[in-house]
Amino acid sequence: MSYTTDLVRNVSLAGHGGTGKTTLFERLLFAGGVIGKPETVESGKTVSDSTPEEIERKISIYASLGHVEWKGKKINFFDTPGSSDFFGDVIPSFRAAEFVVLAVDGRVGMQIETLKHWRNLEGRGKPRAIFITKLDDERADFERTLADIKEKCRIDPVPVTLPMGAGSSYKGVLDILDAKAFFLQADGLEKEGEVPAEYRDAMETARQRLIEAAAEGDDTLMEHYINKGDLDAAEMHTGLIEALAEHKYVPVFCGVPTRNSGLVAFLDFVADVGPDPRTAHDFAMKEDGSEADVPIDPGKPFSGIVIKTNFDQFSGKLSWVKVITGKLGADSEIFNVTENKKEKIGKMYVCQGKKLEETRELYAGDVGILSKIASARTNDTLSAVDGSTVYRTLKLPEPVHATAVNAVQKKDEDKLGEALLRATEEDKTFRYSFNAETKETVIAGMGELHVNIILDKIKASQKIEVQTHLPRVAYRETIAKKSGAEYTHKKQTGGHGQYARVVLEIAPLERGANYRFVNAIFGGSISKGYIPGVEKGVQEGMGAGTLAGYPVVDVEVKVTDGKEHPVDSSELAFKLAARNAFREAMKQASPSLLEPVMQLTVYVDAHNLGDVMSDLSSRRGKILGQQSIGGGIEEIKAQVPQAELLRYSIDLRSMTSGTGSFGVEFDHYSPIAGKTAEEVIKAAQAFRVQEHDE
Ligand SMILES: Nc1nc2c(ncn2[C@@H]2O[C@H](COP(=O)(O)OP(=O)(O)O)[C@@H](O)[C@H]2O)c(=O)[nH]1
Ligand SMILES: [Mg+2]
Structure with a gap:
């Protein structure tokens, strides 16, 4: 089944760890009839937290994608990890979703990762909402949480649902937009009913606030509102849509995901009011490096961007694609603009967590998955065969935590290297490199947890043991004063001897100048042909300083004199003589x-x-x-x-x-x-x- 752009909605569920995103995602799939029985995070069987590392730790590590059909719309939900160590898997959803819903724990209020998300979304001007969870807990307080959000985000959020009761007397939510109540059930989904008399006043106050928000949608609505003091249902509807698309208000929802409460009104709102992809745009890179807005538009030829890559045990490489313009069809030919390569698309999928479902068409706005596109990497632009637009790459943070790593068994080094390389393909906030100077494999990520989880996964899947230690620092050596030395390399082996004599002077250069070699030989005491040998020797000498064996920098080396033998001299002999002369000179030059x-x-x-x-x-x-x-x-x-x-x-x-x-x-x-x-x-x-x- 495929959905045209107007019927697609994309929502990212994001926020601090433990606020209930994965539970909410699971229950939304349940409410939408995707799964018959919702599972808990503790059971390790949720649709979203499906990898061994997530099940073991009971936290989300990777973004998951799932979708429900609700009121004729296809709503894609991204469940994202909460820890900043995995922020790299949150960013793709911020790019691909037109609407971000931040989960906030009703017991503790706005937490740090959620605030960081908030700031990131401010930079994007992205429409967003808040979902307050855990209102069944005795320590939860809806009003206090709302006040905390107001203060920390400096906004006046607009409740679309309100809780009925709190803690153990929590009964369900009021749906302000549709003037209904949804009552918590002992089992299964919440039930719709009349608004209890005791909540009518609260409901009316909240409705007024929502109307004000709708009136912000455009000038004519504002005029109507000022004149009539009210808006009719249709006006309110369009007003809310327009004002949300322009991020003029922040809707607030609430509920208890673990007990299937607060889901229906939320889904209704996303389907009816949530941003239509056609109101959003992506960003192309222009040749001068500036960006140009590209509206999400099904009327143009196909283009899209690979927002995530992961490797599935059964299907191999999976490339997640956000379609930006046109339509992507299964069994078609496309062009990877970034890699300059034509590719044939075979099967195409949408997914519910790790479960892939074949689809024939994906329209602009939608997100789907391509398998086995050899050239596709995260951040690549894909397009119709004659396309040339290149989309801006994801704004990912730079790794800040580095560790040196090696396989315990020498024979496992290659396996480790391959697995690390693959990890960098899946995770753009993870780096892997070999530092030739310190002779270490150094990996880097967003934090200790991030790096450890990647290593644990590699250990388990490759069945190898690995060790980590603090990376060695790449020190340098240099000299503080001038000096000189002479060295004669002389050896008699059998009939053929080795002979070379080099005299040189060294002097400090300014910081950052690195190295200068001067041939100051007059009168041919060393023939031209041997000079490259001399320079090689000097460079070898500088490769490992006399203090601690670190490379030597910021030194001028001047060869002033020498001597050669008509038969026994060779380039090798001069190299050895120069290397030793340099070492002698360095020792006398106040090395530091x-x-x-x-x-x-x-x-x-x-x-x-x-x-x-x-x-x-x-x-x-x-x-x-x-x-x-x-x-x-x-x-x-x-x-x-x-x-x-x-x-x-x-x-x-x-x-x-x-x-x-x-x-x-x-x-x-x-x-x-x-x-x-x-x-x-x-x-x-x-x-x-x-x-x-x-
Ligand atoms: N009491 C209560 N617990 C909840 C609620 N929502 C989630 N939880 C629990 O909070 C914990 C963290 O939930 P999870 O969905 O993994 O949070 P995430 O880190 O945001 O994905 C789990 O133990 C959930 O069962 C709720 O509304 N009420
Ligand atoms: Mg989670």
Whole structure:
């Protein structure tokens, strides 16, 4: 069954972990008749939390997609993970859904991840709503939660449903829009009924508020409202649709997902009022790097973007596609614009969690799944064969937590490498690289949990053991003063000898200049043909400094003299002589260590500012600036040695109860001395001993 654009609605369920998103998703599928029996997160059998790692931890790690047909509309729901470690799987739903519903726990109010989502959505101007859960709990309080949302998001949200009763006397919800009540049942879905007399006043007050919101929809409605003090049902309907599409109000829903309460009024609203994809647009990249809006439009040739990639045990690679224009058909030919490759589409699917269902057509606005499109990767633009539009890639956060990793058994290294590579394809916030300098495989992600879960999954699926440790810092060595040395390489082996003599001078260069080689030989004491050998030798010498074996930088090497032998000289002999001459010279040139210093940007709540600043100082950090960026958030810019930041994502999280976040990039190399340098040298020696043992 396929649905035209006007009949498609996309909703992302997002918010802090544990607020009830997965439960809500499950119950919405139940209300829509997709599943006959809803399961609990605790049972490990929900449609959404279906992977072994999710079942084991009882949290969502990956985005899931499912859909219900409601009032003739196909409503796609994304269930998303709550922990910031998995934010990379929330972003695709923010891109693909025209409507984001943030779940808020009625016991605790607006929590940090939800607030971060809120800020992200502000940047997108995306229509959004709030769903307050857990109102059956004695500690829950609808009004208090609403007040908290008002304060933290600086909005005046508009209730579309209101709770009847609270805690153990919770009875169900009032549907303000349709002036109905939905009563909680001992079993099964809630039942529609008359609004009890005691709630009529509350209902009327809420209806007035909703009418005001509708009147914001456009100027004529506002005029009618001002003149009549009311709007009729049809006016209210159009007003709410228009005002929501432009994010002029934030509807609030409530309920108890675990007991199937608050679902019907919510589904009605999404189907009747929720944003039509045709009111939304996506973003194309223009040649000059700027963006252009592309309306979601079924009338154009096909184009779409791959928003997510995952690997299924049975179906192989699955590419999730948001159709932006036109229609995508099964058994058709398309063009991967990003990879410049024609592709044949075979079967095409929609899904309910991990269950795939074949479909023949997907219209603009809809989200579906293609299997086995070899070239397709997350962020690729797909289009009709003659298309050339390229869509903007997903705005994903940069990884902030790095770990070095290796297989316990040497023979498993290749398997580990392949599995890590595949993980980077599935997860764009996960990186994997081999650092030739420190001879380590380094992986990086959004936090310790993120990285550990990926490793656990690899261990289990590949049946290999892996070890992790803090990544080694890529130090450098340099010199502080001029010096010179001469070295004669001389060997008599059998009939044929080796001979070369090199005299050179070295001098410090400015920071960042790296390396300069000067051939200052006059009178041909070393023939031209041997100079490349000399330079190779110098470079080898610089590859491992004399202090701790780190690469040497910012040095000028000048070859001033030498000597060769008509028979016994060779390029190899000059290389060896130059390498040793360089080492001798370096020892005399006051060698010192340089460490990488990172540019750090930290975002924290104002009340954590003092702690975070003094912590940065204790990490040998230099504060460059600090400013308020609104919403009670402070931005700190600092330069901090990389060696002090290896566990920063963990430490910042504990210092700020998870509210802080940061970005980091390499800035420059800076000298270190004294105790800090001694420790680095000691550690490097220990490492070399260990390497020899292996
Ligand atoms: N009492 C109560 N518990 C709920 C409600 N909604 C969800 N829960 C429970 O809250 C926990 C977290 O729910 P889950 O759906 O996994 O939250 P998610 O992390 O947002 O997906 C589970 O134990 C649910 O059973 C509710 O309305 N009332
Ligand atoms: Mg969940």
